[in-house]
Amino acid sequence: MKKSEILFLKQEEVIAAGLLDMKQAIEVAEYTFKLLGEGKIIQPNKIFLGIPDNENWESYGMSMPAYIGGENPVIGFKWAAESVYNSTQPDMPYGLDMVLLSDPKTMYPKAIMDGTIITAMRTSATAGVCAKYTARKDSKVAALIGAGVIGRTMIMAMMEAVPSLEEIRIVDLDLAKAEAMAKEFEGKYHVVPYSDAKAACDGADLVVTETTSRKEFIPKDWLKKNATIIQMEAHSYEKDVICSADHIFLDSWDQMIHLPGHVFQIMHDDGMISRDQIMHVHDLATGTAKGRENDDEFVFCGSYGMGCLDLTIADKLYHNALEMGLGTKLVQWDNPLWI
Template identity: 30%
Template sequence: MEILWLNQDDVKAALDMPSAMAAVENAFFAHGKKKVQMPPKPYLYFPKHNGDLRTMPAFLEEDDIAGVKIVNVHPENREKGLPTVMAVFVLNSTETGAPLAIMDATHLTDMRTGAAGGVAAKYLARKDSKIAGFVGGGNQAKAQLLALSENFDLECVKVYTRSIASASAFASFAGELLSCDVIISATIQDACNADIVVTTTPSREPIVKEEWISEGTHINAIGADAQGKEELDPMILKNGRVIVDDKTQAFHSGEVNVPLSSGIISEKMICCEIGEVVVGLKEGRISDSGITIFDSTGLAIQDVAAGNLVYKEALKRGFGQSLRMF
């Protein structure tokens, strides 16, 4: 039996942001209709190496597609010349269970996570949003900006990072992508003076204060994806309208996990899941002055939807290598 092997170059050639956003929005729609199987992702924690490993299986019933991703998060990898996040995705036949494709999922993860932020902002941010502020300027920040640029006519992009090199690289990327002002902010507070704020750090303590967030702001909280991580002042969550990607997963490892465990907020204060908004069962933004927060933990259904798209595109365009496994 032969399996299609797709390296990172193949995946990059097969997956652009518009198609990733369409795939992710469809996955959220299926999630909102409760037409998916997606057990909570288990974690292996490596305290000695300040990292973790996760497995993420999912099945989208109406599309009849399934697969699993294995992904790590090791913040200190940059010092070793490696990506913080690396991943492999396996797409499986639902008819036989056999693997159809094995592909690099590092780029896939960046794109589907950026796409999730873009889809969330489409439903939750003010339609007239013009300024985007980024706390963190790595690969995921770039993917988030790429997705936002699909739905918003941005006039100014701000970025704050602790690394001048990272901030400069992000600013160069933003300048090439958009015809707008690009500002390297000296403080997190300045970066948060925006219509849409995006946080993509591995912080384990709040770095964005409530008083820095203006009325009408939408926040994509991307960085908190494991137990104990948080980027936002819990009072932002307490007083804002919080939409999560998946309640079970977010309560364990999303931006809301620490405020929930400490009793600052309760589960009943979480508005809904983004899929419910996409389907039309729940309202996202209810006023121009309200503050909305999207708590993104990253869902396996996003990987399956995007991975299946890559597989189909690769077959159509002749990408990858066929490998005999069984």
């Protein structure tokens, strides 16, 4: 009887296995988008379970399954969770995620690991792929709005993906958070704290939002005419920011138009946008789409988040952890009953 052995990796071990390497995360993300574009990934829509309900959630859990084909096949899912309550506490993360990986042939589970930092890394790595193809090559200033968990990895991703950047403006309603984050990167990157998003957007070549705002708060006239705009949440920009873009790249049109309250769901239902007006991030990775075509264009990218990225990054860390002897081995059974 082949034992079902599962490697459990706590957050510290996932990090020790190489998670905080943003260059690697962007490479894995781009490779994953390429597989997706080649039809080698099966990814059903996420199942979102909001409490008390999906529109007015105070907390939610979301199941994100995927099968990754190609050279290293793996199947599994991320259980993604966020809690508004946690964001009011000084010492509790807003997002708490777990990843489970199985062998796609036998379906034996092979790893369970903390997915919280994987989420942050792969989320910003997605923005990194977007920025690599859509930011102007002479981009100097980026405004990153939201100095939370994703804000931190976003600094790493933008500096990796857009090497011409000289200044990152990190913005938060809570200036102390922005200041603390700028301090974290002192001596490494030039990160300037802001609390005024409008002032931070002024002249920025790249604007990325990763806030917990539930409403649109960035109008078109705050933004440079040939900027690249990246939205990591459901809504931060007024709709004419999206409508006036020369190119729109999304990680998943299908998932966005099915999420109640997402700006693309609202715009789609109101007849303001249709599928033929957008392209996907995977089109960038396969070369089907060029990305930015000249320095005058205004480009919008939007991400909803995809489980396949969690799985490919988690699988890489699983293999690293095996080589490094990290983690705790668990068994699902000693002798399975009723086979």
